[in-house]
Every structure is written in C-alpha cells, then in structure tokens.
Amino acid sequence: MMVFSILGLILWLVIVPFAIGFLPVKFIERKRITCGNIFAAGYLVMLAVFQLIAVPFVLAGRNMYELTICTVVVLTLLAISGIWCSRKNKIGMSLRENYRETGKCLSAWRSDKKELETMIYWVIALGLIAFQMYHAIAYASFDGDDAYYVVQSVSAAESGDLYRTLPYTGFATALDTRHALALFPLWIAFLAQTSGLHATIMAHTLLPLVLIPLTYLYFYLIGRKLLEKESDHASETPHKLLDNLPVFMILISLLQIFGNVSLYTNATFFLTRTWQGKSVLANLVMISVSWLLLCVAKDGKVDKSVMILLFCTNMTAALATTMGVFLTAVLIAGVGFFLSIYHRSFQLLWRLGLCCIPCVVYALLYVML
Amino acid sequence: MFAFVTGVIQNYKGSGLLLLLYLGALALLFLKEKNWPKRILLVSVPVCILIVFMIPLFQIAFNHFLDPETYYRMLWILPMSVTIAYAGIRLLEGHRRMVLIIMTVMIVLSGKYVYTGDYMAEAENAYHIPQTVVDVCDVILPEDGSQVCAVFPDDLIHYVRQYSSRIIMPYGREMLVHRWDYDDPFYRLMQQENMETGELSVTAKGYNCNYIILSTEKTFQQPMEDYGYEIVATIDGYNIYKDTTVTWPN
Numbered sequence: 001m002m003v004f005s006i007l008g009l010i011l012w013l014v015i016v017p018f019a020i021g022f023l024p025v026k027f028i029e030r031k032r033i034t035c036g037n038i039f040a041a042g043y044l045v046m047l048a049v050f051q052l053i054a055v056p057f058v059l060a061g062r063n064m065y066e067l068t069i070c071t072v073v074v075l076t077l078l079a080i081s082g083i084w085c086s087r088k089n090k091i092g093m094s095l096r097e098n099y100r101e102t103g104k105c106l107s108a109w110r111s112d113k114k115e116l117e118t119m120i121y122w123v124i125a126l127g128l129i130a131f132q133m134y135h136a137i138a139y140a141s142f143d144g145d146d147a148y149y150v151v152q153s154v155s156a157a158e159s160g161d162l163y164r165t166l167p168y169t170g171f172a173t174a175l176d177t178r179h180a181l182a183l184f185p186l187w188i189a190f191l192a193q194t195s196g197l198h199a200t201i202m203a204h205t206l207l208p209l210v211l212i213p214l215t216y217l218y219f220y221l222i223g224r225k226l227l228e229k230e231s232d233h234a235s236e237t238p239h240k241l242l243d244n245l246p247v248f249m250i251l252i253s254l255l256q257i258f259g260n261v262s263l264y265t266n267a268t269f270f271l272t273r274t275w276q277g278k279s280v281l282a283n284l285v286m287i288s289v290s291w292l293l294l295c296v297a298k299d300g301k302v303d304k305s306v307m308i309l310l311f312c313t314n315m316t317a318a319l320a321t322t323m324g325v326f327l328t329a330v331l332i333a334g335v336g337f338f339l340s341i342y343h344r345s346f347q348l349l350w351r352l353g354l355c356c357i358p359c360v361v362y363a364l365l366y367v368m369l
Numbered sequence: 370m371f372a373f374v375t376g377v378i379q380n381y382k383g384s385g386l387l388l389l390l391y392l393g394a395l396a397l398l399f400l401k402e403k404n405w406p407k408r409i410l411l412v413s414v415p416v417c418i419l420i421v422f423m424i425p426l427f428q429i430a431f432n433h434f435l436d437p438e439t440y441y442r443m444l445w446i447l448p449m450s451v452t453i454a455y456a457g458i459r460l461l462e463g464h465r466r467m468v469l470i471i472m473t474v475m476i477v478l479s480g481k482y483v484y485t486g487d488y489m490a491e492a493e494n495a496y497h498i499p500q501t502v503v504d505v506c507d508v509i510l511p512e513d514g515s516q517v518c519a520v521f522p523d524d525l526i527h528y529v530r531q532y533s534s535r536i537i538m539p540y541g542r543e544m545l546v547h548r549w550d551y552d553d554p555f556y557r558l559m560q561q562e563n564m565e566t567g568e569l570s571v572t573a574k575g576y577n578c579n580y581i582i583l584s585t586e587k588t589f590q591q592p593m594e595d596y597g598y599e600i601v602a603t604i605d606g607y608n609i610y611k612d613t614t615v616t617w618p619n
Contacts, residue, residue: 121465135484140497142488147527147542155534168541170516170534200531204497219451226407226455244458247465251454251472258480259450261383264441266449271483282445290410290448297406323439331446334414342405 001196008195012075013210017042019079020049022086024312027305033091034099040217041309042082044288047187048312048358049074051319054183055365058175063160067186068193114243121246128253129216132271136208141272146203149185149276153199156189177369181362182321184277203275211274211284216249218287223248225294281320281327288313289328293335300343302351310355318362325359332356374423377441386479391449394456401459411455415447498528501605506532508602508609509580519580520559520573522607539576563588570596574615581610 018035021042025033050071057067086092151167159165163180166173188207192199197206227244259267266286269279292310296302310332317324336352339345382388395412402408421427422443431440457472483489493500502525509519510533518537521529523545529536543549544556555572558565566589573581581598585606593600598610 117465121469138492139484139489140492142490142527144527144542144546146531151530151534154531158534161534165534166541167530168543169539170530170537198496200498201495205492205495222451223454226451227458244465244468247469248454248458250469251457251476252450254473254476255450255453255480257483258476259387260481260483260486261387261479262381264381264444265383265387266445268483272488278442282442286445286448287451290451293410294406297410323435323442326435327442327446330418330443331414334417335410338409338413339406342409 005195005197009191009197009206012191012194016075016079017046019082019086020045020075022082022089022091023078024305024308026085026089026091027303027308033095035095036217036221038091040214040221040288040291041305043214044309044312044316045078046075047319048315049078050187050190051183051315054186054319055181058162058180058183058186061164061175062162064156064162064186064189064193065160067162068190071190072194118243118246121250125246125249125253128250128257129213132253132257133209133212135271136212136274137205140204143273143276145273145276145278148179150188150200150203152179152185153188153192153203156186157192157199162186175369177366178322180369181318181366182277182324184280184319184321187319188275208274211280212270215270215284215287216252218284218291219252220245220249222287222291222294223252225291277320277324281317281324285313285317285320285324285328286331288316289331293332293339296348296352297335297339300339300345300348302348302355307351307355310352311358314356314358318358322362322366325362329356329359371423371425373437373440374425374428381441381444383481384479387449387476390453390475390479391447394453397456397460398452411448411452415452418443418446496532498531499525501525501607502528502532504604505582505602505607505609506536508604509611510535517580518576518578519582520555520576520578521582522559522584525582525607539573539578559583561587563590566591566593566596570598570612573612577615579612579615581612582607583610584608 018039019042021038021040024041024045025038028037053071053074054067057070148167152163155161155165155167155170163176164173165171188203189199191197191207192202195202223245227248256267256270259265259270260272262268266282269276270283273279289310292306292313295306314325314328314332317328332352332355336349340349378388395415398408398412399416402412428440431437431443453476454472457468461468461471494503496503505521505525506529509517511517514535516535516537518539519529520539526538526545527542529538530541539555540551540553543551544553555576558569558572564583564587569581570593581593585603585608593610597614598612600608601611602609
C-alpha cells in the first residue's frame with residue numbers, strides 16, 4: 001500500500017509534470033532548455049489544465065471521482081504527448097549538450113578556489129532549502145483557514161463532494177460561489193485519491209516537500225535572468241557568469257525564514273500555509289509571472305512558449321485563489337505597459353494582453369456566479 | 370480614507386524594518402540599475418503599485434468589488450524578496466562574502482524567525498493536527514464508514530473535520546471568529562462551566578447529536594447519565610459522552 005502511494009506521488013508530482021513540460025519548451029531556443037525550465041513549465045501547464053477540467057465539474061455538480069478519472073486521462077495524454085514531442089524534437093540531445101558544460105564546471109571547482117567558494121555557497125543554499133523542507137514535516141502550523149480549505153480536500157477525497165457541503169459543519173449547502181472557481185483544494189484531493197493517502201497528510205506533510213523546492217526553482221530561474229551578464233570572453237563557461245546566483249538563493253531563503261514580520265507577508269504564507277491556494281499565489285505564481293516577464297523584457301519579444309506559460313500561469317492563479325487573476329493581470333499590465341514603451345512595440349502589449357484572457361474569463365465568471 | 374490604507378500597512382509591516390529594507394533596495398536600484406527591463410520589473414512597476422495602493426479612490430473601488438479584508442494582498446505583487454536580494458548583490462558587486470555577511474545580518478535583525486511563536490509547534494502526527502483529536506475521532510467514528518454527529522469544545526473544533534469529513538458538527542469554526550458575528554444557542558451552552566444538563570441534552574438531541582465531547586473539568590447541574598448519556602472514553606482531559614438514544618440519519 002505504501003509502495004503504491006509513493007509510486008503514485010512520484011508519478012503525479014514528478015514524472016507527469018516533467019513530461020508535460022516538454023510541450024511548451026519545444027518553442028524555446030535549444031541552448032536554453034534545461035531540466036529546470038522543463039519542470040517549471042510542466043507544473044504551470046499541469047495546474048492550468050486541472051483548473052480547466054475542474055471548474056465545469058464543480059459548476060455542474062458532479063463528483064470528485066469523475067473529476068479524478070477525467071484528470072488522470074487528460075494529464076496522461078498530455079504527458080505521453082510531451083514525451084513523444086521530446087523525442088521528435090530531440091530535446092534529450094539538447095539537454096545532454098547543455099549539461100556537458102555543467103560537467104566541466106564540476107571539474108573546475110576542484111582546482112579553482114573561487115569556484116570552490118561558489119560550490120560552498122551552493123551547498124549552503126541547498127542546505128537552507130532542506131532546512132525549510134525538514135521544518136515543513138517536523139513542525140505543524142496552526143491556521144484557522146485549514147478548517148475550510150483542508151476540509152474541502154478531505155470532503156472531496158472521502159465522499160466525492162465538490163463544494164456542496166459546508167466545510168465547518170458538514171451540512172449540505174448550495175454551491176459556494178465565492179470559492180467555487182479557486183479549486184486548489186481539489187488538486188490536493190486528486191493527489192490524495194490517486195496516491196491513496198489522506199488529504200490532510202497530503203496537504204500538511206507531503207505537498208510542502210514539493211511546493212517549497214518548486215518555488216525555489218522559480219526563484220532560481222528569475223535569479224539567472226537577473227544576474228546573467230554579457231561576457232566578451234568566448235571561452236568563459238556559463239556558470240562563471242552566475243557566480244552570484246548561490247548568494248542570491250541564500251538571501252532569498254533567509255528572507256523567507258525571517259520574513260514572518262506579520263501574518264500577512266508572502267514569506268509567512270510560504271512557510272506556515274504552504275498548502276493553501278493563497279500561499280501558492282503569493283509565492284509560486286507571482287514569482288513565475290515575474291520570471292516570464294523577465295524572459296520577455298530583454299528583447300521585447302513574446303514568443304510562443306512564454307505566451308503559453310503566461311496563459312497557464314494566469315489559470316494557475318485562478319486555481320490558487322479567486323483574487324489571483326486580478327493580481328497577475330495587474331502585474332502583467334503594468335510591466336507590459338512600460339516594456340511596450342521601452343521597446344516601442346505595440347505587438348508586445350497585445351500579446352501580453354492575450355495571455356490575460358483567463359483573468360478576464362474567470363473575473364466574469366465570478367461576477368456571474 | 371487614508372486610515373484604512375495605513376491600517377493595512379501597519380498590520381502588514383510588523384516592526385517595519387524589513388519594509389524599510391525593501392524601500393532602501395528600491396531606492397538603490399532606482400539610482401544604480403541601468404538595465405531598463407530589470408528596472409521596469411523591480412522599480413518602476415512596484416513604485417506605481419505602491420502609489421496606486423495609497424490612492425483612496427482605488428481602495429474604494431477594490432473594496433466594492435472584492436473583500437476589503439484582502440486589500441493587503443495587493444502588496445504581494447511587489448517582488449520584495451527578489452528586490453532585496455538583487456539590490457544587496459548590486460550594492461557590493463564583486464564582494465560576495467561581504468554581501469552575504471552584511472545582508473544576512475540585516476535580514477536577521479530586520480525580520481522575525483518563522484519557526485517560533487504561538488502558531489508553530491512540533492508535529493504530533495503526519496496529519497499535523499493534535500493527537501488528541503485523532504484519538505477522540507477514532508473512538509466516535511463508526512466502523513461501517515457511516516457518518517456521525519458530534520459536538521466538540523472550542524480548542525478541538527478546527528481539527529475535527531480535517532481528520533474525517535464523516536463527522537458532522539452542529540457548529541464549527543464560524544463561531545470562533547468573533548468579527549463574523551455568528552451566534553448559536555448550542556455554542557453558548559457549551560461555553561458554560563457548570564452545564565445546564567437538561568438544556569444541553571434537549572439541544573443536542575435536536576441535532577441528532579450522537580456524541581458530546583467535554584472537558585473533564587466541566588461540572589453538571591444534573592448527571593449526564595440521567596439524560597441517556599454514558600462516558601465511552603476519557604482521552605487527554607476530555608470525556609466522550611455517547612447519547613444512547615440517538616442515531617444520526619445517514
């Protein structure tokens with residue numbers, strides 16, 4: 001039983017998002033494809049697809065078992081498509097070439113003191129992430145909202161109910177329109193049903209072990225974008241351009257660990273309410289939007305992969321919390337406006353606008369409900 | 370009008386030192402960052418967001434369409450961590466150790482360690498809920514998978530249905546959040562130190578409540594046994610009273 005659960009978790013939390021990630025990355029430059037990009041992209045697409053499937057099920061008054069079966073089928077098909085796509089586009093070959101450079105870096109660290117120092121910083125950075133993951137398992141944080149959100153997951157996983165039971169008491173009710181479009185608790189219920197684990201254990205103990213490193217992956221990607229320097233030295237290996245990146249990651253970790261200045265900060269939500277949709281919005285979603293906007297910022301071009309991922313990120317924002325689509329739209333609109341002036345490109349603005357279609361759709365749906 | 374926004378900032382900022390660190394980072398990047406795309410993301414747009422955040426008209430519109438209690442989430446748009454970390458590196462470019470030491474000291478002194486405080490405790494089980502709740506629920510849950518109705522003391526209410534949604538409760542967390550202004554006669558009865566047993570029994574039976582869980586420190590005007598209740602277990606200072614006359618309809 002435990003083996004089945006572990007295999008289920010590895011499948012839905014690692015293998016499937018990685019396979020799905022091959023789909024959007026096929027549009028990006030070969031030399032920029034990394035495992036990190038693939039995984040980051042895969043999660044955004046997977047969560048967006050879940051949101052797309054789940055909302056009609058909730059509004060139509062169906063049950064969690066039907067939603068789970070449909071999600072399994074769709075995500076499996078997407079994962080298979082991703083694997084097929086990776087073979088067709090020889091993405092594996094690109095990955096091998098790109099990581100050959102990393103292999104050279106590892107050799108350099110043994111002989112170069114400065115590179116050894118960089119490696120020590122990376123060890124500290126990874127150690128801080130591991131420290132947070134350890135505390136996510138070993139410590140329980142109390143939050144009254146769990147009596148709503150985690151109970152929605154438990155109720156969906158145990159009885160198949162989709163937002164038609166009052167979480168606080170268990171009595172039947174009409175559809176909770178305020179929360180009916182923010183279905184992150186149902187994703188937790190999906191994971192619980194497919195792995196055979198209790199939804200509360202999934203939420204409190206297991207999901208932080210995925211969401212914490214995943215969020216740091218997005219921080220890493222944004223750090224790469226910010227700290228990349230142009231180099232005149234053709235022989236300079238890529239990692240030398242990013243020797244500040246581990247320092248950046250250490251500081252980010254410290255800002256999360258010491259960011260609990262009030263109950264309302266991103267950092268507080270990140271480490272004490274990791275499994276709640278609001279935390280996913282405040283951290284994972286907003287950081288991924290910033291990352292994607294930085295991808296656009298340098299040359300003002302919104303390529304297909306960025307459009308797909310921004311579109312999916314906005315849907316993930318809707319999955320996380322109802323207000324999510326408003327916040328991401330504001331950020332994209334603000335940055336898009338300034339970037340379009342800087343690059344003198346109206347095309348940039350309308351392409352970013354297209355990515356905000358989910359924001360408009362879910363906002364209208366919310367008003368109609 | 371400004372009082373609402375300043376109130377939100379007051380609640381958000383804590384001691385204010387981390388917010389000052391962020392504003393300092395913004396100022397530094399405003400002066401030093403020449404790369405316009407990065408400047409737009411880390412300085413221009415956040416400054417605009419902060420200005421709009423302070424405008425009363427925007428706040429009124431926001432509160433009209435969305436929940437006023439969530440206004441602070443506008444501040445989540447600001448990439449504070451990224452800005453502070455990046456600004457620290459830009460300030461002392463080429464001196465990694467200095468950056469690390471100085472920024473670490475500043476962050477530790479400005480911030481607050483997340484793993485201390487009233488809201489954090491060592492996990493007692495994989496559910497991350499008090500083991501007492503697990504043990505009490507295990508006693509009352511029917512083995513055939515059916516539902517059961519039970520009323521719990523305040524300190525256990527949040528956790529019960531996180532363990533099992535098969536447990537129905539006459540009232541839940543909504544009674545504990547005073548600003549939501551809920552009232553329930555059953556809840557008021559459960560708050561008594563010396564329980565009006567007759568009243569309690571009638572109310573509980575009205576809900577078809579199978580179990581009443583009470584602290585062992587409660588006293589009773591009449592014995593619970595007189596009203597058809599028996600203690601089926603005592604766990605961690607709580608008595609579990611079973612109503613032998615009631616069946617929860619499935």
